[in-house]
Amino acid sequence: MKKRILISTGGSGGHVIPATAFYDHLKENFEVYLTLDNRGSKFINQNKYNFEIISSPRLTLNFIKLPLTFISLIISILRSIFYLKNKKIDILIGTGGYMSVPFCIAAKILNIKIYLFEPNMVIGRSNKFLLKLSTKLFCYSDKIINFPEKYINKMIIINHIFRKEIYNFNNCIKEEIDKKINLLVVGGSQGAKIFDKEIKNSILDLSKKYKLMIYHQASSSDFSNLEFFYKENNIDNKLFNFQENIFQYIKEANLAITRAGASTLSELAFFKVPFIAIPYKFATDNHQLENALNYEYNGCCWILKEKEFDQDKLTSLLINIIENKDDYLNKKNNLEKFCYQNTWNNINEKVISSLNEN
Template identity: 25%
Template structure:
């Protein structure tokens, strides 16, 4: 069996594609998988590093405003169609799986044109424009959020499957998680992260919140500031005479042991990318979500609202975020044990476990052989 997977631009598209590829390899002995992405995208580095065969094509996102760049992008994407046609002819796949990002466009479109079975996986509550366009051509569309159904208009092809997460998420007990950070498993713990590089607005709000949090020595903190702003944050804390090296606080550039951090936390303060929310759900944690305001089509707010509507999280818009509003929400959730437990339970129910197995089963059902 031969399968092409494609998805790029951001980790939110790339990591699900790689998870699907590796799970197919584990499920079948006689399989060859090819990852097709852009030559200059993150996937060109990440796919080979994860042991996947990779081929690069041209590709460029279409500008949102009229300009000469539109003509340039259109020419690049037409070239990508011809490059994809050559790859399909030489590789002869039984299935093409797209996880979004503009590189999925030419690959899935060309495969569908030649009658090759195609599967799309949409990670967000508000579908990306590439998947919206491809939805009518794909043979099957797999969704993370049921809320995205109404935007695609092809109900007979849709199936809600969830989103794959790292296998260890939700399987590490609280005591082991706390031990990894030298914390007390019996105390309530806040986990704050804005991604690997950090989120400036979240970091600024938390800096202002720390003096209030210092009044509660029984509340622990794991704060991953992000590598880009870590030194600046520490300098700011020093300037404000905030003792950040407290026994109950862990202020890190990057949380290398995120499964353990989730295991020992009670409340997560974070952005609202689909992968982040899937991990919060798998771990069963209450959340205060601050959607990234510049995400494509504002999809992070749609994701966050979906969790909020389920009673799994509170939402603070980035433009409204400050230390006072954040602290008010922390108090309302963390200091109310009933609300904290209820939100954690709702988060656990937001996505059913076993997403990857469901995705692989449906991929195999869709393929030619």
């Protein structure tokens, strides 16, 4: 009889996307269940994945809201205990965020194995709290900032985990950057006004010098404004939202401007697309900057800090990248080295064997 696994996720796309990747890897060997909160359900293909919506309280240290938060947490833990017992779950996988807390506490009460997942270079606060309850934690590096030394032995280092469909796109032939600049602009699942408003001025500057095709992930509030901008300036473009399959655009791109969420950077690296990272300056514990610095250290990207960002700096950097082919090609080669061992089978075997350990 197959073991039963519950994957608990929600919140932002950065939590939900890895959860769907784990689902893809595990569904053939285990009976897999998937739970999300309402917020997280916006970032999943509802035609492809079966899931249940289970609300979880946002945890806060606000003194006034603390009693209500505590009561809500207790209710969520009791609901989680009922769910885990009813589904006869053997293993719980939490992909981070406040959504995983009630299920992890409930799993510990029921003596169910708990596996956490941390994709960032700074351990998330929920994961840090839950480490003491967990069996193991999947992650990409043994140099995660703020990771408690006493739990180092719980780390399972894996290659970057992706949804299965990404491997169908990886052998595409890209246009060389000197013939046409296929620029991908990715603001992330939580939106980024700077990507909808500020970056377009640099794109306009570039369009006067080079042939461009822009693939722009836009927030719904600025979709029509960007549509008008590109049409007015006769710039070839494709606008898309977070719900669409981003792989079809990454595979065409030969350069990207992006936030520094772990999932997005992993996907750009896998497709060997050199990128300019503009980390979100309000990201918890500055984890987006640390994510970007890891790629910069490996010679894979350029970084522009948001507090230092302006149109002239971005335009100058873009022109320098396009004109200085050696630097661009060096980063592209480094990305290939960064991901050369990342195959479906390698990750699949590592994850499944880890979950099957006694």
